[in-house]
Amino acid sequence: MLPNVIVSLYFLALQLRHCAADLCNWTGSGFAAGVDSRIVLQVRLRCTEGSVRWVYPGQALRVVLEPNLSSSLRTTVCIKPSPSFRGASVFIERAGELELLVTDGERPQRVFCFRADGPHRPAIYLHARPQSDGHWSRRAMGFRYELLGNRSAAPNSGHSGLQTSCRPCNDTELLMAICNSDFVVRGYIKNISHNSESQTSSVEVSAARVYWQRSGVFEREAAPGASWHGSIHALLQCHVKPGDGEFLFTGSEHFGEAWLGCAPRYKDFLSVYQTARAARRNSCDFPLD
Structure with missing residues (x-):
């Protein structure tokens, strides 16, 4: 059961102060709560990913995610607390009720996910622990967030998050993967390491060709003509x-x-792709060389 003080803050707050933000990120201060303890700061963000940084956190912060696209395309919300996150509890708001996601005092090192189905926009509610000495210290807390679509997996997630499938991809899934994946890379496995604490494996890859990537996960070595390198995670x-x-x-x-999806041997992929292209069943064109 939620503490009465949090329920009172959420449902009986007499003031709801809206904070300026860009479309994706917000950085702000909790000083306003020192003036009036009934204030709940409210932030609205309109991107499918971004970050929140709360300096001098005080009382409560409510973050509403309102991406400018159909809510049916984004049904899971994932947040990753910052390494300095402490002194607050994190709740998710669904159907007018708060559900505890991260407990005050916990130092989470993983990603937390929850379903965001329903007519209401997903909201994340932070309740900061009051300063014990009554003075404001310069501390900061925050998190990064992502809204995931139906095809996305949320690896290493807690609560009701999705889990990455471990089974090999069939031909249809492989042909879709080269069209829809965040990264497509051709290369060799240099090393694999395992981490029992985070329950993940890391695959070190030396890549001869990076067809595309959403961000800079794979980097090119400095030497002329050098290969690309990067790490891919798996459960x-x-x-x-x-x-x-x-x-x-x-x-x-x-x-x-980067999190691993389909990873066939390249020669096996070529066979599948060329067969599909000959039958005009390929989902998209892929550069062959």
């Missing part, structure tokens, strides 16, 4: 193993990290 439960030969890596990007 530990998928038991990713090293393999020889050239692979085609696809997947999604979340919070600046």
